[in-house]
Each structure stands twice: as C-alpha cells, then as structure tokens.
Amino acid sequence: xxxxxxxxxxxxxxxxxxxxxxxxxxxxxxxxxxxxxxxxxxxxxxxxxxxxxxxxxxxxxxxxxxxxxxxxxxxxxxxxxxxxxxxxxxxxxxxxxxxxxxxxxxxxxxxxxxxxxxxxxxxxxxxxxxxxxxxxxxxxxxxxxxxxxxxxxxxxxxxxxxxxxxxxxxxxxxxxxxxxxxxxxxxxxxxxxxxxxxxxxxxxxxxxxxxxxxxxxxxxxxxxxxxxxxxxxxxxxxxxxxxxxxxxxxxxxxxxxxxxxxxxxxxxxxxxxxxxxxxxxxxxxxxxxxxxxxxxxxxxxxxxxxxxxx
Amino acid sequence: xxxxxxxxxxxxxxxxxxxxxxxxxxxxxxxxxxxxxxxxxxxxxxxxxxxxxxxxxxxxxxxxxxxxxxxxxxxxxxxxxxxxxxxxxxxxxxxxxxxxxxxxxxxxxxxxxxxxxxxxxxxxxxxxxxxxxxxxxxxxxxxxxxxxxxxxxxxxxxxxxxxxxxxxxxxxxxxxxxxxxxxxxxxxxxxxxxxxxxxxxxxxxxxxxxxxxxxxxxxxxxxxxxxxxxxxxxxxxxxxxxxxxxxxxxxxxxxxxxxxxxxxxxxxxxxxxxxxxxxxxxxxxxxxxxxxxxxxxxxxxxxxxxxxxxxxxxxxxxxxxxxxxxxxxxxxxxxxxxxxxxxxxxxxxxxxxxxxxxxxxxxxxxxxxxxxxxxxxxxxxxxxxxxxxxxxxxxxxxxxxxxxxxxxxxxxx
Ligand SMILES: Nc1ncnc2c1ncn2[C@@H]1O[C@H](COP(=O)(O)OP(=O)(O)OP(=O)(O)O)[C@@H](O)[C@H]1O
Ligand SMILES: [Mg+2]
Numbered sequence: 142x143x144x145x146x147x148x149x150x151x152x153x154x155x156x157x158x159x160x161x162x163x164x165x166x167x168x169x170x171x172x173x174x175x176x177x178x179x180x181x182x183x184x185x186x187x188x189x190x191x192x193x194x195x196x197x198x199x200x201x202x203x204x205x206x207x208x209x210x211x212x213x214x215x216x217x218x219x220x221x222x223x224x225x226x227x228x229x230x231x232x233x234x235x236x237x238x239x240x241x242x243x244x245x246x247x248x249x250x251x252x253x254x255x256x257x258x259x260x261x262x263x264x265x266x267x268x269x270x271x272x273x274x275x276x277x278x279x280x281x282x283x284x285x286x287x288x289x290x291x292x293x294x295x296x297x298x299x300x301x302x303x304x305x306x307x308x309x310x311x312x313x314x315x316x317x318x319x320x321x322x323x324x325x326x327x328x329x330x331x332x333x334x335x336x337x338x339x340x341x342x343x344x345x346x347x348x349x350x351x352x353x354x355x356x357x358x359x360x361x362x363x364x365x366x367x368x369x370x371x372x373x374x375x376x377x378x379x380x381x382x383x384x385x386x387x388x389x390x391x392x393x394x395x396x397x398x399x400x401x402x403x404x405x406x407x408x409x410x411x412x413x414x415x416x417x418x419x420x421x422x423x424x425x426x427x428x429x430x431x432x433x434x435x436x437x438x439x440x441x442x443x444x445x446x447x448x449x450x451x
Numbered sequence: 452x453x454x455x456x457x458x459x460x461x462x463x464x465x466x467x468x469x470x471x472x473x474x475x476x477x478x479x480x481x482x483x484x485x486x487x488x489x490x491x492x493x494x495x496x497x498x499x500x501x502x503x504x505x506x507x508x509x510x511x512x513x514x515x516x517x518x519x520x521x522x523x524x525x526x527x528x529x530x531x532x533x534x535x536x537x538x539x540x541x542x543x544x545x546x547x548x549x550x551x552x553x554x555x556x557x558x559x560x561x562x563x564x565x566x567x568x569x570x571x572x573x574x575x576x577x578x579x580x581x582x583x584x585x586x587x588x589x590x591x592x593x594x595x596x597x598x599x600x601x602x603x604x605x606x607x608x609x610x611x612x613x614x615x616x617x618x619x620x621x622x623x624x625x626x627x628x629x630x631x632x633x634x635x636x637x638x639x640x641x642x643x644x645x646x647x648x649x650x651x652x653x654x655x656x657x658x659x660x661x662x663x664x665x666x667x668x669x670x671x672x673x674x675x676x677x678x679x680x681x682x683x684x685x686x687x688x689x690x691x692x693x694x695x696x697x698x699x700x701x702x703x704x705x706x707x708x709x710x711x712x713x714x715x716x717x718x719x720x721x722x723x724x725x726x727x728x729x730x731x732x733x734x735x736x737x738x739x740x741x742x743x744x745x746x747x748x749x750x751x752x753x754x755x756x757x758x759x760x761x762x763x764x765x766x767x768x769x770x771x772x773x774x775x776x777x778x779x780x781x782x783x784x785x786x787x788x789x790x791x792x793x794x795x796x797x798x799x800x801x802x803x804x805x806x807x808x809x810x811x812x813x814x815x816x817x818x819x820x821x822x823x824x825x826x827x828x829x830x831x832x833x834x835x836x837x838x839x840x841x842x843x844x845x846x847x848x849x850x851x852x853x854x855x856x857x858x859x860x861x862x863x864x
Contacts, residue, residue, distance in 0.1 A: 330567035333526060334581040334632070335555035344583070348571050 166291050173292040181298040184244045191236035196227055199236075203409060211412040222405035231383065231402045238369050238379035239406060241297060245304040245365040249312045250358060252305070257316020257354075258342065267317060274310040282307050282371050290375050300372030300381075308364035315357025319350025359414045366407045380406075454501035455668045456525065456636060461498040461534035461544070463520050463692075466491035469532050482691045494520035496692045498534070502685075504635075505666040509683030510694075511673050517692040518672045522638050525670060526559045527551040538636065556585050560629035564641040566621045568613040574624050575600065575609040581632035599627045602661065619650035626658075630665070640672045655681055676715055680704070680724050688712050700724050721842050722808025727801040730841050731822045731831035737771075737790070739763045744790050748776050758818045761794055766827045769794035770818045803830060807838055814838040 191199065200223040208216035226235050260267040286303060293299035323346050331341045347354075373381030380399045387396025464472045472491035475484070482493045495517040502508045510518050523529040525536055527543050536543040538558060546554065560581060568577050576583075578599055579592040587595075600606045603623040605616075613621055622642060629637050643651040655678060662669065673679050679686050680700040687697040688711075696708035704724050707713035735754055737747050739761050747759060751773045758772040775793040799813035799820045813820050814835040822831040 324567075326563055326565055326567040327569060329528060330561070330563060330569075331580075331584075333528060333555060333561040333638075334584050334628075335552045336584045337552065340584055344580075345569060 161288050161291060165288075170292060174294070177293055177298045177302060180244065180248060180301050183247065184240060184297060184301060187243055188237055188240035191240050192233055196223070196232055200224070203413070206413050207409060211415070215409075215412045219409050222409060226402050226405060229398050229402070231380065231398060234378070234380050234383050234399070235402050235406060236379075238381065238403065241301055241304070241369060241372065241377060241379055242362065242365045242406075242410070245301050245308055245368070246358065246362050248301070248305050249309045249361045249365070253309050253312025253357070253361070254316050254354065257313045257357075258320060258346075260313060260317040261320035261346075262338075270313065270317075274313055277306055278310045282368065286371070286375055295376035297372070297377045300368075300375055300377030303375065304365050304368040304372055307368050308361045311360035311364065312357045315353050315360070316350065319353030319357075320346045322353065323349045355414070359411065362410055362414055363407065366403065366410065369403060452503060455504045455506075455538070456502040456670070457535075457537040458501075458525070459499050459535050459537075461521070461524060461536065462496055462532045463494035463517075463524060463529060464491050464532045465494050473532060493517075493692045494529075495524065495531075498694050500687055500694065500697055502668055502670065504668050506684045507662065507669045507671055507682050509671045509673060509679040509686045510689060511676060511679040511686060512689030513674060516689040518674070518689055519640055520692075521689070522640050522670055522672050525636075525638055526555055526561060556581065556632065558634055559636040559638065560632060560634040562622070562625045562629045562637065562639040562642045564644045566613070566618075566625045566645075568621055568624055568628075570613055573610050573612060574605065574616070577613065577624055578627045578631050580628055585632065595631055596627075599631045600624075602630070603627045603657070617650075618646050619654060622646060622654060623657075626661075630661075630667075634667070636668045636670070638670050638672075641674065642671070643678065644673070644675075651678070658682065676719055677723070680719065688715065701729060720808070722811070723806055725807045725841055726803065727805045727807070727810060727820065727822050727833050728803040728831070730807065730837040731803075731833045732837070734760050734821075734829055734832040736760045736762050736829060739768045739791060739794075740789070742790060744776055744780055744793075747771060747790055748773065748780065751776075760798075760819075760821060760829055760832060761790060762829065767798075767800075767821055767823060767829045769796040770798045770821070771795070772818060801833065807841060810838050 200220060203223065204216045204219045207219040226232055256270065260270045282303060285306060289299050289303050289306075293302060327345055327349075328341065331345050336344065369377070369379060369381040370384050371381070373379070373385045380402045383399030383402070384396050387393070387399060462473060462476065464476070466472070466489075468489040468491045472485050472489045472493065475489065476493055476496050485491060485493055498521055500508070510521060512518050520529055524531045525538075525543065527546060531544045534544060538554060541550070541554065543551065543554065568574075569580070572580075575593055575596040578596040579587075582592045582595060597606060597609055600609055603626060605620060605623055605627065608616060608620065613624065616624065622645075625642065629639075643654050646654060659682065671679075671682055673682075680703075683700060685697060685699055686703055687694045688703065688708075689695065690711050696703060696712050698706075701724060703712060704716050704719060704721060707716055735750065735756055737750065737759050740763070742761075751757070751759060756773075758770050760770050761768045771790050771794050775795070776790065779793040795818060798818055799810075800823050801810060801813075801820050803822060803824075805822075810820060810833065814833075817835070819835065820833040820838075821829055822833060824830055
C-alpha cells in the first residue's frame with residue numbers, strides 16, 4: 142500500500158530539537174531565568190507566610206470566608222477538613238500547595254485579565270489569541286514539561302510556569318466574553334457622553350463583566366489545583382510531591398493521603414471563589430443585574446426601592 | 452442668525468467598497484441596486500438641513516430609513532462617509548478623537564430608545580454620568596444630579612437602581628442624564644418608542660413643558676407621525692436614507708412633497724395639526740354703541756357675511772347674526788333701535804393656538820368662532836365652514852398655498 146511516508150519522511154522531532162536546543166536554549170536561557178524571578182519571589186513569600194501562620198488561625202480565616210461566601214455547612218466542612226489534613230500530618234505540604242496555587246492564579250489573573258480586555262477590544266487580537274488558547278488547553282501538559290525544564294530548570298517555579306500555561310485560558314476567555322457581553326447600547330451611551338476608553342472600562346465594562354471574570358478565576362483555580370501533581374514531576378513540592386512519592390514507592394496509603402488533602406483543598410477553594418454564583422447557564426441572564434446590585438453602594442439610602450411606581 | 456447645527460451633503464455608506472457605492476449614489480442609483488452591485492448599504496444619502504437654536508427638529512421615517520444613522524453622525528458616534536456636520540463652526544465629520552470627546556462632553560447629549568441606563572449604578576449616579584466623565588467632584592455631581600432629577604420629578608428615587616423604575620420613569624432618568632451636563636443640543640433617538648401610548652403622551656407633554664424653560668436645540672427621532680407633528684417645530688421626512696421633505700407640520704400635511712409623504716399623512720388627525728390661527732380670517736366688526744341695526748344689516752348684505760362681531764370699545768361684546776337682526780327689524784324697530792337687543796353674548800371663543808379638534812363642537816353650527824387674545828380683544832374669526840373643510844383634507848387651495856409660501860420663505864431648500 143502506498144503511503145506518503147514512501148515519498149518522503151520528515152524529521153519533525155529533529156527540527157524541534159534543533160529549534161529548542163540549538164537556538165532557544167543557548168540564546169534565551171538567561172531571559173527565561175530572569176522571567177521566573179518574580180514568580181519565585183511571590184511563591185517564596187506566600188509559602189513562608191502560609192507555613193508561618195498557625196494552623197488554627199489559617200483554618201479560622203478559611204472557615205470565615207467559607208461562611209461568608211458559601212454558607213454555614215461549608216464553614217463546618219472547612220474546619221473538619223483542615224483538622225483532618227493536620228491530623229494526617231500533611232499541613233505543611235498542603236500550605237505549600239496552597240501557595241503554589243495562589244501564585245499561579247495570581248499570575249494568571251495579572252496576565253489573563255489584561256489579555257482578555259485587549260481581546261475584547263480588538264477582533265484582530267482575539268483572532269490571533271483564540272488558536273493560541275486552544276493549543277494551550279488541548280496540548281497535554283507533559284509535552285511542555287520538557288522544554289520548560291530546559292529553559293527554566295527544575296524546581297517549584299518552573300512547575301508554576303507550567304501551571305500558568307495550563308490554567309490561563311479560561312481567565313482570558315471569560316474576561317473577553319464578559320466584556321463583549323456588556324450591552325452595546327450602554328457602550329454607546331458611555332461613548333456619547335464623551336468617556337475615554339479607560340473611563341468606559343472602569344465605569345462600565347469591568348463592573349458589568351465582573352461576574353463572568355470571577356467565573357473565569359474559579360475555573361483557573363480548579364485547573365491550577367489539578368496541575369499540582371504534574372508540577373511535582375519537575376520539582377514542585379507540596380501535596381503533589383507526596384502523591385508522586387507514594388506512586389514511586391507503590392505506597393497506596395501515602396498517595397491516597399496526599400490525594401485526599403488535595404480534594405479537601407479543592408472543595409474549599411472552589412466553594413469560596415464560586416461565592417453565591419448561580420448555577421452555570423443562568424449566568425448571562427442574571428449576571429448584569431446582580432452585578433449591579435452587588436456593586437452598587439451597599440447601604441445607601443434605601444429609597445422606595447421595592448415599589449415599581451409610575 | 453447662524454444655525455446651531457448645520458448639516459450639508461451628508462452621506463453614510465456601510466460596508467467595504469464605500470467609494471464605489473458613493474459614486475453610484477451620486478449618480479442617483481437606488482439603494483437596492485447599490486446593495487446588489489457593491490454589497491454596501493446606503494445608510495444616509497445627501498442629507499442637508501439647518502437647525503436653529505431652541506428648535507425641536509423632528510426626523511421621521513419608517514424603520515430602516517436611516518434616522519438612527521443620521522442622528523449618530525451628528526455627535527460622531529458614526530463617522531460620515533462624506534459631507535459635513537457643523538456645530539458652532541466646528542466640523543464634527545472631520546474632528547479628531549479629542550475634539551469629538553470635548554464636544555460630546557460640553558455641547559451635545561443623547562437620549563436613547565432603550566434608556567441605556569447603567570444597571571449597576573443608582574439613579575443619581577446615572578444622571579451624573581456626564582459630569583463624572585468630565586471630572587467633576589462627587590459632591591458637586593450629586594448636587595447637580597438631584598437638581599435635574601427634581602426637574603423631571605424623580606428626586607425621591609435618587610438612590611434606587613434603574614431596574615426598580617418603570618419604563619416611563621427610566622426614560623425620564625435618561626432625559627435627566629442628558630440634561631445634567633447642560634448641553635446646547637439634545638439628540639433623542641426614538642426616546643418614547645419603547646413606552647406604552649399613555650405614558651408616551653405624558654412624556655411628550657412633559658418634554659414640551661421642559662422645553663419652554665430650557666430652550667435646548669433638540670433633534671428628535673420618531674417613526675410616529677402624530678408625535679412628529681405634535682413636537683416638531685420642523686419635521687424632516689426620510690425615505691431610504693434620503694430626506695424627502697423638510698417643513699413645518701402644516702406644510703407637510705397640506706403640501707406633501709411626493710406620494711410617499713402624502714401616503715404618510717393621509718390618515719393623520721388634522722385636528723391636532725392645525726390651530727384656530729391657521730384657518731382664521733380677518734373679522735368684520737361693528738361698534739356696539741354707534742352702529743344701528745339698519746347699518747349692520749346693510750353691511751352684511753354687501754359683504755355676504757352671516758354674522759358680525761360687535762365690539763364694545765376694544766373688547767368683544769358679542770355677535771349678531773343676519774337672521775336675528777332682520778327678525779328684530781320686522782318686529783317693528785325704530786331707526787334708532789340698538790343692536791344690543793339681538794346680540795348673542797355667549798359666543799364661542801378660541802385662542803390663536805387652540806387646536807382645531809377642540810373646535811369641533813362650536814363649529815357644528817351657530818356663529819363664527821371668535822379668536823381672542825388674553826385681554827378679550829378680537830384677533831380674527833373662524834368660520835365653521837373653514838374648520839370642516841380643513842379637517843376634511845381638501846383644504847382651500849389658497850390656505851395651503853399660503854402656508855407653503857410662508858415656510859418656503861423661512862428656510863431655503
Ligand atoms: N452598522 C451597520 N452596518 C451595516 N448596515 C447598517 C448599520 N447600521 C445601519 N445599517 C443599515 O442602514 C440603514 C439605516 O439604518 P438605521 O438604523 O439608521 O435606520 P432607522 O431609521 O433608525 O430604523 P429604525 O426605525 O428601525 O431604528 C438600514 O438599512 C440598516 O440596515
Ligand atoms: Mg433607529
């Protein structure tokens with residue numbers, strides 16, 4: 142049977158090797174190293190902070206947030222879950238993972254929200270952006286672990302960079318979506334009153350897109366959590382390391398303990414950041430109005446709100 | 452007087468290939484021919500008009516006729532393909548971003564069909580939006596917002612959210628937001644189009660009342676001819692992006708420029724378009740004390756009038772009809788019998804701007820209607836016959852020509 146391979150074979154892997162090893166690494170390694178400095182710094186600071194704060198204080202703080210954003214049941218779950226983690230001896234590892242996740246999400250937000258805003262403002266930028274995001278989401282993360290190690294070395298910071306690559310897309314997508322969904326007649330009104338682009342963004346687009354952006358943040362957070370184990374493969378610490386070690390030694394107990402710790406952390410973080418979001422799907426209808434109420438001066442003179450007069 | 456807003460040869464072509472399409476429009480090809488040949492849509496073609504300070508200029512036309520496009524070119528929300536829009540000597544069509552922004556902040560505000568209030572802000576914050584954009588401090592902004600809200604009667608709702616208000620109230624907020632920055636020009640794109648008829652009536656009246664004190668230059672878009680006739684000092688009628696006629700309500704109704712406009716006005720309520728002043732004629736009067744019955748009868752026989760108005764000095768005292776006078780003479784009047792005896796004193800009256808539909812009753816029969824001023828002085832009389840012919844539509848050719856002449860003089864076409 143004739144196949145294209147009979148006519149020609151392409152040394153695709155050699156090309157990539159030549160590109161990464163022969164050009165990217167020798168020429169740009171110092172740049173990449175420098176780029177990870179802020180990530181390392183934030184991570185180091187957060188990691189030290191979370192591990193320094195006494196377990197009870199941290200638990201109380203998370204329980205309070207859970208109560209505020211997800212109700213009493215979730216607050217109780219948080220207390221019990223964190224106590225369980227502490228009792229199985231994984232508190233410090235959990236805090237390291239938390240620091241990694243928070244760092245990743247922070248950088249995803251810092252990169253993703255502006256990128257989403259730009260994408261919403263320019264169809265051309267969005268046309269370029271979309272395939273890039275698609276690739277970031279579909280390419281298996283193991284594939285980019287190797288070049289990341291080559292460029293950044295091993296350690297927790299490269300792990301976080303891999304996590305950012307993996308977790309960034311929803312942040313950009315949902316920021317873009319949220320801003321594009323702001324009613325066009327409101328945009329027109331803002332323009333008609335002579336607002337600048339920045340004023341429009343601050344007064345109108347960001348507040349009205351806030352719910353959608355928060356949903357993006359929540360998704361990004363969940364993706365970042367799921368990367369914790371993979372990041373441990375290239376030297377990340379925390380619960381991922383516990384799981385990997387258990388895996389390497391066929392230590393079912395150790396691996397499971399690490400896994401349970403992650404599940405607890407994931408549930409708590411998810412419910413807190415999801416806040417009082419209504420179920421997905423209802424978002425777009427309700428978001429605008431509720432964002433309005435949510436952001437309007439709380440406690441301002443009540444006025445005859447309830448009655449629809451006229 | 453220099454016009455506040457002057458539009459000349461304004462075109463807007465949507466889509467690529469605007470140049471080719473513009474060429475075709477100028478050659479007079481139709482909108483649909485241009486669309487099929489170049490793929491471009493003609494939004495507005497060759498619009499031109501002057502709007503004077505304090506005037507309500509209504510643009511009316513069917514859906515898709517280009518009204519929104521036209522009004523958005525006046526504040527640069529849509530950039531014209533060609534032509535000019537002059538506001539106080541500045542050309543909006545060619546202004547750069549910074550100039551446009553300044554003009555929008557200071558001179559020209561807009562009110563939208565679907566209100567376009569910011570749902571996450573209170574009513575007061577919404578009203579103050581234009582001021583915030585300009586950089587006014589929060590305190591001053593709020594003070595001004597409350598002041599304008601009071602003007603539209605919504606002060607108690609200052610701290611409510613838009614969603615808590617009914618449609619009519621929301622649009623009053625939209626109007627207040629437009630007025631807050633005290634612009635010279637107010638653009639209103641079908642502002643009452645989304646309201647139900649009763650509320651719309653109220654809003655129209657309220658707008659007219661506000662305009663009495665504010666004297667803004669208003670460009671008002673509507674597809675409702677009755678609304679146009681009620682509000683507009685002048686009306687421009689659009690069809691397929693072209694302005695087919697510009698003129699006063701009376702001109703449009705009595706002298707439609709083409710069949711399109713004629714079809715529009717065919718079933719219009721003329722009683723609300725014309726006023727007593729439009730159909731009144733010069734009165735023949737007699738003095739109560741110095742005119743004798745004989746003299747009065749002779750005057751009527753000569754002029755053919757059925758009735759004469761009787762003045763007591765400057766004021767109107769009453770009206771006498773030929774029939775009554777003749778009867779009183781047959782009853783054996785002496786040469787010095789005064790006309791006072793057979794004078795009707797509860798005669799019908801109207802003002803110069805009383806609408807004809809209010810004269811249906813008085814015009815049903817009886818004496819001519821006296822058009823008086825505030826001090827009971829007789830300005831003119833309205834013959835019942837004239838009211839009815841005007842309402843019937845086949846208005847006396849002369850009257851129609853008169854009005855057309857008058858408005859043609861007022862503004863060059
Ligand atoms: N952004 C646009 N791109 C392409 N065509 C447009 C655009 N905006 C308007 N048009 C076209 O221009 C023409 C005039 O539209 P416009 O919205 O000005 O009409 P309108 O008189 O305001 O109608 P309506 O009463 O429905 O509001 C229509 O044929 C419309 O399809
Ligand atoms: Mg329109």
